[in-house]
Amino acid sequence: MRVLVSAPYVGEVGWELMSWQGRVRHQFERGGFDRLVVLGAAGKAAFYADMAGEYRDVDLSSLPGQAYEDRRILTPDCEPVSAGAIRATIEPMVDMLVAHLRNRRDEVEVLWPDYAGTIHPCEPEHQRFVRFERPRAEIPPAPWVVLVQRTRSMGSANWSPRAWAELAEILSRRGIHTTVYSYESEAAIEAASHCDLAVGQSTGGLHLASLCGCPHVVWYPGEPCLWTPWQITNRQRYETFWNPLATPLRFHEVDRQPAPTEVADWIAQALVAIGRRTGSATAKTAFRARWFMKRWLARRVVRRDSFRRWPWPVQQLVRCRLI
Numbered sequence: 001m002r003v004l005v006s007a008p009y010v011g012e013v014g015w016e017l018m019s020w021q022g023r024v025r026h027q028f029e030r031g032g033f034d035r036l037v038v039l040g041a042a043g044k045a046a047f048y049a050d051m052a053g054e055y056r057d058v059d060l061s062s063l064p065g066q067a068y069e070d071r072r073i074l075t076p077d078c079e080p081v082s083a084g085a086i087r088a089t090i091e092p093m094v095d096m097l098v099a100h101l102r103n104r105r106d107e108v109e110v111l112w113p114d115y116a117g118t119i120h121p122c123e124p125e126h127q128r129f130v131r132f133e134r135p136r137a138e139i140p141p142a143p144w145v146v147l148v149q150r151t152r153s154m155g156s157a158n159w160s161p162r163a164w165a166e167l168a169e170i171l172s173r174r175g176i177h178t179t180v181y182s183y184e185s186e187a188a189i190e191a192a193s194h195c196d197l198a199v200g201q202s203t204g205g206l207h208l209a210s211l212c213g214c215p216h217v218v219w220y221p222g223e224p225c226l227w228t229p230w231q232i233t234n235r236q237r238y239e240t241f242w243n244p245l246a247t248p249l250r251f252h253e254v255d256r257q258p259a260p261t262e263v264a265d266w267i268a269q270a271l272v273a274i275g276r277r278t279g280s281a282t283a284k285t286a287f288r289a290r291w292f293m294k295r296w297l298a299r300r301v302v303r304r305d306s307f308r309r310w311p312w313p314v315q316q317l318v319r320c321r322l323i
Contacts, residue, residue: 003101004028006038006048007094007112008058010086011070012152013044013204017211018242019070019119021047022127027111028053029128037101039093046185050130058093069117083115119230122244123299129244132212134190140177142277145267146191148181148200148209148216156221159201159257166260171267181205196275199267201257202234210238210247215274217266219252236323240294248274248287294323 006024009016028036028051036053038045045055065072065081072081094110101108120126147168150158168178181198182188188205192198192212199217200206209216220234232241235251243249250270252258258266273283301307302319310318 001034002032002107003035003037003109004031004033004053005094005097005101005108005110006036006040007110008039008041008060008090009070009113010060010063010067010072010090010115011113012067014207014242015070015119015204016044017047017204017207018122018244019127020113022122022129022244023120024048024111025051025130026124026126026128031109033109035106037097039097043184046132046134046189056097060090063089070113070119071115071117080117086115087112122242127244129211131245132189132208133193134186136190136194139194140179143175143196143271143275144177144179144194145171145271146179146181146195146198146209146214148198148203148205150201150203150205151183152203156201157257163257163260167263170260170264174264174268176267176271194276196277196279197267197270199263199270202238206238207242210243210249211245213245213247215247215270215276215279216249217252217263217270218249219254219258219263219266221254221257231319232323233320236294240291240298240323243291246288246291248279248284250274297323 004027009020024036024038034052036048036051038048038053038055039058040055041060042057048055063072063086065074068080071083072086073079074081098108098110122129147164149164152158171178179191179195181200182191183205188208189212192209192214195214197216198206198209198214202218202220206216206218218238230241235253238249238251250266250273252266271278273279274287297318302323307315
């Protein structure tokens with residue numbers, strides 16, 4: 001039996017969703033393997049459940065630093081842990097599994113993350129994505145909004161628990177049912193498969209909403225700086241580059257954390273425009289038309305070497321306004 005072993009991913013959930021699990025699926029299917037075994041942190045098995053294999057929880061608590069991109073970073077200096085150091089910590093658990101499989105006379109190949117901040121395009125030649133879906137016994141009446149609370153300790157400040165509680169109260173008064181996002185993958189996919197809208201500050205849970213086809217509202221408190229290494233803004237990442245299923249969304253770039261009343265108004269507007277059971281079919285079609293145009297420009301124009309020879313103002317217009 002030919003077995004593909006996926007070494008543990010140690011970075012952020014958003015990066016795992018958009019730059020790793022699709023790559024594992026692509027390699028598994030393209031390589032013609034009979035079985036997949038994924039080693040990874042607890043609570044993420046549902047990201048790989050459609051493939052023929054198993055997910056084995058491993059303890060990654062001995063790794064230095066915090067999850068960052070596809071690697072680890074040391075705070076407060078924000079120094080990245082070297083790929084070699086990460087791999088040296090993880091290799092024993094991978095080697096043990098490989099030895100066990102080979103003792104059963106399986107042919108084994110190991111797929112390793114780079115652990116160096118490498119991202120992989122979402123195009124079919126690099127990754128293959130599926131729409132995550134799970135059944136749910138009882139679905140709340142529309143409108144139903146899932147609140148995706150960012151919990152990371154680095155980067156921009158998180159919205160406060162008090163603000164989330166106030167938002168839930170405002171929405172309840174407006175007749176909008178809310179639930180809090182679960183950070184266990186199975187439960188999160190179940191909710192995002194059926195809710196009308198997900199909402200939150202930029203975080204990995206909203207990338208999962210995208211892969212569930214769940215319309216969402218995202219805000220990002222900070223300057224609209226270029227997101228390396230693709231030189232795109234966070235808005236472009238959500239709308240196009242990390243949106244392989246063309247899931248409709250509303251992205252808000254703000255210079256401060258918004259007030260709960262402001263977010264409640266964004267939600268009300270999005271429910272009318274793009275909500276799963278409440279939104280306009282015309283608005284959703286218009287979003288997808290813009291998405292295809294932006295995607296085409298990004299793939300066929302901006303990424304070509306000849307684009308660098310265009311006049312700089314034209315490059316800026318295409319890169320920052322049209323995409």
